[in-house]
Amino acid sequence: xxxxxxPEPFEPGAxxxxxxxxxxxxxxxxxxxxxxxGEGGKATALELQAYPGxxxxxxxxxxxxxxxxxxxxxxxxxxxxxxxxxxxxxVMVVCASAHRREAFQACDFLMDYLKSxxxxxxKEHGPGGARWVEPTARDxxxxxxWD
Amino acid sequence: xxxLLFGRLGDVAGWHERALEPAPATLAELRxxxxxxxxxxxxxxxxxxxxxxxxMAIVRGxxxxxxxxxxxxxxxxxxx
Numbered sequence: 001x002x003x004x005x006x007p008e009p010f011e012p013g014a015x016x017x018x019x020x021x022x023x024x025x026x027x028x029x030x031x032x033x034x035x036x037x038g039e040g041g042k043a044t045a046l047e048l049q050a051y052p053g054x055x056x057x058x059x060x061x062x063x064x065x066x067x068x069x070x071x072x073x074x075x076x077x078x079x080x081x082x083x084x085x086x087x088x089x090x091v092m093v094v095c096a097s098a099h100r101r102e103a104f105q106a107c108d109f110l111m112d113y114l115k116s117x118x119x120x121x122x123k124e125h126g127p128g129g130a131r132w133v134e135p136t137a138r139d140x141x142x143x144x145x146w147d
Numbered sequence: 148x149x150x151l152l153f154g155r156l157g158d159v160a161g162w163h164e165r166a167l168e169p170a171p172a173t174l175a176e177l178r179x180x181x182x183x184x185x186x187x188x189x190x191x192x193x194x195x196x197x198x199x200x201x202x203m204a205i206v207r208g209x210x211x212x213x214x215x216x217x218x219x220x221x222x223x224x225x226x227x
Binding site for chain 1 (some may be wrong): 151153154155157158200203219221222223224225226227
């Protein structure tokens, strides 16, 4: 299991290739990539604040939970912090398991957690200034599906 | 001891991280000291959903700060 926070852009394709390399018994790898939206010019940049050390540890706990729940062989989570421009990847979740259903479900579960409860503080910069954003009602409904 | 403010708390205070020496004896004393210096920050720290983490462990209520390296105040987490 790997959880990586990075202030630098990352390349999802290369990460997926590296994750899949050498897996002869895994069977299924599902991945999800979240990309910063420009909102038609309304969002000029997104800024994610993390608490280094704490943020990775909390995400790691959730990755352990997903591993137990879905019987995963491996998990990779990469998450940006700092300023992120529209079009850049913010988050990537990759789950490996023996069969596809568990890998799909684990990606869905981890993304619902990452979008609603993970220790980040999000600021949107737009033409009218900057504002701190809290989880949307939709994000909270999504995570409640797993309780 | 280091004090860290995340999210909107840093904007309210105008700082994100500072050293506080001598360290207050308890979390309650730390809150009082910060509120005495900056009433707006004191109010924000007492706001709904703001949690305190002592050496990266979330604490509820008061805590003794002897030997502690850092205290962080965390507004509701937004997810990524």
